Amino acid sequence: MSSTRTAIARRDFLKIGAAAGGGLLIGIHLPSLARAETITAPFAPNAFVRVGTDDIITVIVNKSEMGQGVYTSLPMLAAEELEADWSKVRFEAAPVDPAYNHPVFGIQMTGGSTSTPSEWERFRKAGAAARIMLIAAAARQWNVDPQSLKAENSFVIHTATGRRAAFGSLADAAGTIEPPKEVPLKDPKDFKLIGKPTRRLDTPAKVDGSAQFGIDVQIPGMFTAVVARAPVFGGKVVSFNAEQARRVPGVKDVVQVPSGVAVVANGFWPAKLGRDKLEIKWDDGANANLSTMALREQFAKLAQTPGLIARKVGDAAKALAGAAKTITAEFEVPYLAHATMEPLNCAVDLRADSCEIWTGTQFQTGDAAAAAAIAGLKPSQVKIHTTFLGGGFGRRANPANDFVAEAVHIAKAAKVPVKVVWTREDDMHGGYYRPMWYDRMVGAVDDKGNPVAWTHTIVGQSILQGTPFEQFLVKDGIDGTSVEGAADLLYGIPNVQVDLHTPKLGVPVLWWRSVGHSHNGFAVEAFFDELAHAGGKDPYELRRTLLATQPRMKAVLELAAQKANWGSRPPAGRSRGIATHFSFDSYVAHVAEVSVSKEGDVRVHRVVCAVDCGRVVNPDSVKAQMEGAIVFGLSAALKDEITFAGGRVQQRNFHDYQMLRINESPEIEVHIVPSTEAPTGVGEPGVPPVAPAVANAIFAATGKRVRRLPIGRVTI
Amino acid sequence: MINLKVNGKQVTADVDPATPLLWVLRDALGLTGTKYGCGMAQCGACTVHLNGEAIRSCVKRVSDAAGKEITTIEGLSPDLSHPLQKAWIEIDVPQCGYCQSGQIMSAAVLLAEKAKPTDTDIDEAMSGNICRCGTYPRIRRAIHRAAELKAAGRRAE
Numbered sequence: 086m087s088s089t090r091t092a093i094a095r096r097d098f099l100k101i102g103a104a105a106g107g108g109l110l111i112g113i114h115l116p117s118l119a120r121a122e123t124i125t126a127p128f129a130p131n132a133f134v135r136v137g138t139d140d141i142i143t144v145i146v147n148k149s150e151m152g153q154g155v156y157t158s159l160p161m162l163a164a165e166e167l168e169a170d171w172s173k174v175r176f177e178a179a180p181v182d183p184a185y186n187h188p189v190f191g192i193q194m195t196g197g198s199t200s201t202p203s204e205w206e207r208f209r210k211a212g213a214a215a216r217i218m219l220i221a222a223a224a225r226q227w228n229v230d231p232q233s234l235k236a237e238n239s240f241v242i243h244t245a246t247g248r249r250a251a252f253g254s255l256a257d258a259a260g261t262i263e264p265p266k267e268v269p270l271k272d273p274k275d276f277k278l279i280g281k282p283t284r285r286l287d288t289p290a291k292v293d294g295s296a297q298f299g300i301d302v303q304i305p306g307m308f309t310a311v312v313a314r315a316p317v318f319g320g321k322v323v324s325f326n327a328e329q330a331r332r333v334p335g336v337k338d339v340v341q342v343p344s345g346v347a348v349v350a351n352g353f354w355p356a357k358l359g360r361d362k363l364e365i366k367w368d369d370g371a372n373a374n375l376s377t378m379a380l381r382e383q384f385a386k387l388a389q390t391p392g393l394i395a396r397k398v399g400d401a402a403k404a405l406a407g408a409a410k411t412i413t414a415e416f417e418v419p420y421l422a423h424a425t426m427e428p429l430n431c432a433v434d435l436r437a438d439s440c441e442i443w444t445g446t447q448f449q450t451g452d453a454a455a456a457a458a459i460a461g462l463k464p465s466q467v468k469i470h471t472t473f474l475g476g477g478f479g480r481r482a483n484p485a486n487d488f489v490a491e492a493v494h495i496a497k498a499a500k501v502p503v504k505v506v507w508t509r510e511d512d513m514h515g516g517y518y519r520p521m522w523y524d525r526m527v528g529a530v531d532d533k534g535n536p537v538a539w540t541h542t543i544v545g546q547s548i549l550q551g552t553p554f555e556q557f558l559v560k561d562g563i564d565g566t567s568v569e570g571a572a573d574l575l576y577g578i579p580n581v582q583v584d585l586h587t588p589k590l591g592v593p594v595l596w597w598r599s600v601g602h603s604h605n606g607f608a609v610e611a612f613f614d615e616l617a618h619a620g621g622k623d624p625y626e627l628r629r630t631l632l633a634t635q636p637r638m639k640a641v642l643e644l645a646a647q648k649a650n651w652g653s654r655p656p657a658g659r660s661r662g663i664a665t666h667f668s669f670d671s672y673v674a675h676v677a678e679v680s681v682s683k684e685g686d687v688r689v690h691r692v693v694c695a696v697d698c699g700r701v702v703n704p705d706s707v708k709a710q711m712e713g714a715i716v717f718g719l720s721a722a723l724k725d726e727i728t729f730a731g732g733r734v735q736q737r738n739f740h741d742y743q744m745l746r747i748n749e750s751p752e753i754e755v756h757i758v759p760s761t762e763a764p765t766g767v768g769e770p771g772v773p774p775v776a777p778a779v780a781n782a783i784f785a786a787t788g789k790r791v792r793r794l795p796i797g798r799v800t801i
Numbered sequence: 802m803i804n805l806k807v808n809g810k811q812v813t814a815d816v817d818p819a820t821p822l823l824w825v826l827r828d829a830l831g832l833t834g835t836k837y838g839c840g841m842a843q844c845g846a847c848t849v850h851l852n853g854e855a856i857r858s859c860v861k862r863v864s865d866a867a868g869k870e871i872t873t874i875e876g877l878s879p880d881l882s883h884p885l886q887k888a889w890i891e892i893d894v895p896q897c898g899y900c901q902s903g904q905i906m907s908a909a910v911l912l913a914e915k916a917k918p919t920d921t922d923i924d925e926a927m928s929g930n931i932c933r934c935g936t937y938p939r940i941r942r943a944i945h946r947a948a949e950l951k952a953a954g955r956r957a958e
Contacts, residue, residue: 152896152934284893291898292889293881294834294874298899301833309828334817352828353837354820426838426846426899426933475836475899476933509839705893709939713896716935739843739931748924750937 128256130218130264132184133211134163140239140253142167143175147185148204149195149447150178150287151477152713153768154706157285159204161702163212165278166271169252170239176286178471181449192450196482196596198669198766201702205764210268217265222258223250273700273761282705287473299445299472300430300506307432307502308337310495311356311511314345317369317732318516318591322346329362339363340498344487347495353506369732372591377521377728381417383588384523384544388415391542392586393562396572399580404538408529411538412619416526416608417793419726421519421597422742427475428512431492432504435460440467440496443504444489445474447482451553455486459493478717479596483517484552513742514734518727519597520546524571524608534620536631538580541571541608546594547587548601562587566596570605570773575638575667576613576631592729598717599772602668606773607722607780607794610664614781615790624781625651625663637697638665640758641672645695648756649676659690662782666773669766671698672758675715675774678751679782685799689719689751689779697758699765707767708755714771715753720745722776724795803867807832808876818864823847825863826873834874834902838931845930848903849873855910857929874902877909884954885909888947896934904930908944917948 128136135143144160156176164174179185185193188203216236223241224231227248235242242249273279290296315321325346327339335355340347348359405411431444433456440460446452449469457464474481481488492505507515522545529538547564549555558565563585572583597603617624625646632639642665646652655661658680665674678691694711701707724743728735736742780791789799802813807830814829821840826832826849835858838846842857849858850872877883881890885905888894895901904927911918911926918926923944932940 150897152898154896284890285895287898288890288893288895289881291895291901292874292886292905293877294832294902296898297833298836300837301827303831303833352824354817354824354828424933426836426844426897426931428837473899474897476897478933506837509841709893709896709936712938713935716937717933738841739839740841744844744931744933745935745937746928746931747937747940748928750935753938 128215128260130215130259131211132182133208134167134215136215136219136252136256136259138253138256140173140251141175142169142173142239142252143177145177145179147179147193148200149445149471149474149477149481151195151445151447151474151481153200153710154285154703155195155200156287157283158201158702158706159208160286161278161283162205162208165276166209166212167216168236168238169212171278171283173239174286181453181467181469186450194450194482195447195477196479198769201764202670202766209270213268213270214264217268218259218262219252219255221262222255226258279702280700280704283703285706296473298427298475299432299443300427300475302432302443302472302504304432304434304443304502307504308349308351308499309353309356310347310349310499310503310505311353311360311508312342312345312347312491312495312505313360313363313365314511314514315367317367317375318372318593319370321368321370323366323368325366326364329364330359333359333362337501338499340495342491342494342498344491344494347499347505349495349499349501349503357508373732375591375729375732377730380521380590381523384521385415387544387586387588388523388525388542391582392544392584394582394584395563395568396581396583401538401540401580401582404580405527405529405540408537409532410619411527411529412615413525413527414612414615414790414792416524416611418522418604418607419728419794420521420592421721421725422513422727423476423478423480423597424513424742424744425476425478425480428509429480429488429507429515430505431488432502433492433496434502435493435496438462438466440493441470442467442489442492443470443472445472445477445481446489447474447477448486451484452486452489455490456493459490460497478598479600480517483595484554485593487515487517509738513736513738516593517595518592519603520548520594522604524604526608526612528612528616528619530616530620534622536578536616536620539574539578540582542584542586543568543571543605544586544588545604546590546592548594548596550587566601568601568605570602570666570668571609573667574609575635576628577634578631598714599668599769602666602769602773603721606664606666606668607776610666610774610777611780611791614662614777614784628665638667638672641665641695641697642674644756644758645674645676645693648695648754649678649693651676660782660786662778662780662785664774664777664781666770668770668773671696671765671767671770673770673774675778677778677782679779679786681783681786681799681801683801685801687723687779687783687796687799691752691754692775692778693754693756694771695756695758696771697760698767698770699760699762701757702764704757707757710767711755711771712753714769715775716745716750718772718775719751719779722779722794722796724797726795803863805863805867805871806869807871808873814863816863818862820863821859822849822861822863822866822871823858826858832873832875836899836902838900844900845907846900846903848906848930850906850910853910853913855907874906877905883909884947884950885912885943887950888943892939892943892946894936894939894943896936900930900932904932904940908940908947911944912947912951916952918944
């Protein structure tokens, strides 16, 4: 860490500390215990660690906590090197500041399953630097060589005499020590905390109702707004009549903003009643005839010709022409909503010279910039308090900054502090979906049944086109996220071609947990199963053979198979399917045990998962993320789709966009491959292999191929 | 004015009697532990107890709750001491945490009615509560664990 950066960060922290003392803690979601204690911290050696005279160690986390356990895993990294007493460690959400930018992406954001991989070194160094300074402070006080001291369990100890001082008692003195230039890190064999199952720091607040989500924020003088948005994407208000809305008791104001008409009231309920009474004439615009049926036809047609080449190995066309056996299959997956349990919301207090925002966002830098532009302020005049996120899955990382920008517009128009709350229906209709995809696969095997050719034509919208990420991640017309998990096929097949069509459509799309892998994992692994059967091979054994140069994936595959007793007879009435996928630099394999009733109803009884995500920080969190990804993946595989007719989204709420429920949830077993490799992604990689494992199991059960999601009911 | 008894305390709220109880709890009384998820009794995030029964407060008119005992997550225990809270912490059930107040309030009624709930009992009592993060396997384990903790607590008394 450069000394300049440290100096800036320290200055900021002194400032923030003082502000916090002045009562600006609303919206900062600390357990009440931590709240008072952190204010007194005199020792803030860097942007990430504060040590209080009361021995409380606060780790400032620059990643949003949306369930992935980052408010525990990143503090674990700092605490490990700091030699902190874990019971004294607290977390705090970082403010928006360049000091907290993503080391790779250069903005403050949470996504891409990158929090642990990208912060693995920085948080440990932050803890190590603090430890070195505490030791230096003790050495100066005791007039001994720092080398004769060690830190342990939040104490500095003089090894020879046993003299000891608590970190808190050294905090004032440590604040005067120069940050070290060299910050050596521990040998991993000496880790005490990293790698041990560790209880999450945020659980207590999440079981007594005290955890504060964006939707829970109350600010003085605040009103609540509910917005009538265009029923068709890109639609505009032609005119509106708010007379009836204004008559609803509690409604304070009705304002027009770029996204629609907002009813501002003293609470959600009157705002919603008022919104329902608005009479609005809309111009539906270019998407008035948007239809899923038409899109499916358009995509299917495009898939019949090759698109832009994303990967070419050998000569697939030639190999197909000369092969013993060729098969073709077309796969379809629908648009999907993130459907976070907490509907979108954002609270804004806009003043002449400041804009303060409380929301659960994954995208602080972009949201702050958008707010500043709308408010006519400098980005430095915008403060974002990142609350807990009631689910993210990518929806709260929007380059278009939709829910934050809209809230600032409303605060500006209504001239009061306002919290915008989306109803479930608003959230469901709000767009920024996982794109719909169509995948046409052609494969061939030789006369011994070995795959010799593989072509994959992908059709779907680009997520990154038109965003600030386009310049980095869209190359030669190919959005890397459209072909991820397909162009980087791990199987050793001699002739491969992956190509892409990117139709431009009016549906706003966005990353959804596992992004492009969410469809490519399905198409690739379901088709691989088909190709294995076409060649008369066991799909598990063929995977092993073709993963000869991929030892980590092969090991994961074998572990999942072994734990699931692959090859043995499944329990009566059940069939097994297997799938693997490499994403976010992690390797995952799932075995699904499935039964299909006479009526075609699918029941997933058990999923056995093996994962290699490099070195693990908190094994229990890795297990939790795999469990969650499997349930999330099953909702998509079995139930979910967003469809359009006459330009309108046809789903409204959880009755017609259904989530897996506890009575449908399988037994889940997660096995982690021990590894000393660098940590890799965990939040997303569990999703892609779920649908193909289930689809392959359904084939084993019924002989029917599943080529379209959601599976719904299998036709027998 | 509507008189309510929430978590053992008498309170009044100046709201339209047709307002759903959920929004009175959250907006008028500041009890934001009870969550809004769907507004149509589909997800269970708003579950509270009304005279000891688990109800979806998003579809319950506040006037229908007047004069009854309302318990929210904030009133389940003063100090995280309810066996479900202990089990939830021990097993680290929550991920994002948004649905967990509702999950725990549904589970609390189950545990009050059945000392040793079976998996089928859990399916029946808990299938009205959605968790998008997919914490179901842990919810199941934690309910079984809470039943053990409760039984052990009773034996100790």
